[in-house]
Amino acid sequence: MERLGPGVVQRAQTxxxxxxxxxxxxxxxxxxxxxxxxxxxxxxxEDAVQETFLRVYTHLPRYDQQFKFTTWLYRIATNVCIDRLxxxxxTASLDSxxxxxxxxxxxxxxxxxxxxxxxxxxxxxxxTCNEVQRALADLPMPYQTVLILRxxxxxxxxxxxxxxxxxxxxxxxxIHRGREAMKELMARVPVS
Amino acid sequence: xTCEEARASMHFHLDGDDHLHVARARVHTAGCMHxxxxxxxLIEVEQELKILKRYAAPTGLTERILQxxxxxxxxxxxxxxxxxx
Numbered sequence: 001m002e003r004l005g006p007g008v009v010q011r012a013q014t015x016x017x018x019x020x021x022x023x024x025x026x027x028x029x030x031x032x033x034x035x036x037x038x039x040x041x042x043x044x045x046e047d048a049v050q051e052t053f054l055r056v057y058t059h060l061p062r063y064d065q066q067f068k069f070t071t072w073l074y075r076i077a078t079n080v081c082i083d084r085l086x087x088x089x090x091t092a093s094l095d096s097x098x099x100x101x102x103x104x105x106x107x108x109x110x111x112x113x114x115x116x117x118x119x120x121x122x123x124x125x126x127x128t129c130n131e132v133q134r135a136l137a138d139l140p141m142p143y144q145t146v147l148i149l150r151x152x153x154x155x156x157x158x159x160x161x162x163x164x165x166x167x168x169x170x171x172x173x174x175i176h177r178g179r180e181a182m183k184e185l186m187a188r189v190p191v192s
Numbered sequence: 193x194t195c196e197e198a199r200a201s202m203h204f205h206l207d208g209d210d211h212l213h214v215a216r217a218r219v220h221t222a223g224c225m226h227x228x229x230x231x232x233x234l235i236e237v238e239q240e241l242k243i244l245k246r247y248a249a250p251t252g253l254t255e256r257i258l259q260x261x262x263x264x265x266x267x268x269x270x271x272x273x274x275x276x277x
Contacts, residue, residue, distance in 0.1 A: 017258065028257070029248050049253065058264060060266060183236075
């Protein structure tokens, strides 16, 4: 996990922009990866990271230092990504435990449309077409969320439970169902 | 132990929780071709997720973020409730 120097968060809490800049530099890469894995789109991921840091900056004075900073930061980032996904998937909800993922199959095709891609965008698009990313994007949101936090951001079950404000047993259940759903979705991908 | 029970328990094994029911599930899985294949596919899912590429943020994002917060007021700290001794 990324490290911040001593006192950086406290200084940023009082509006110190140099300190806030240190926070941005320390976390923008992992947060961009998080957002891309949620949204499967480079431009939207960038917007999500920008929105996350804006929320972080404005709410920093309310961050309680008895809690881990990364937990607070990732809670905001995860919520930003989930909000954006909810706008795309109006029926999806973090509480929708029983969905089998079929509702979202095929939707990823719609996320690719845009014009004049840059080389960086082309790389991101090839990643979007990656079967694992497709399967991840097609999962019900609660499963997608825990799998990204567990395997891509490498958080422990306890940390995920803190980030999402749900019991560890719920995190485990979602990971178990998410792994099963990923296995099914990946098995459906035709070999090219 | 049924295949369904064994598969459910093997998820706890993948989480690193090796309880008694997991030990029994491992014995079942070692002797059941279908469950063995099932667990192997789950491990493959884990591996595929772990090796997904990590990205660097786009060039200039730091500056754009810092620009976007210029002049934006921060929220006031929440008032702390103190108890009288």
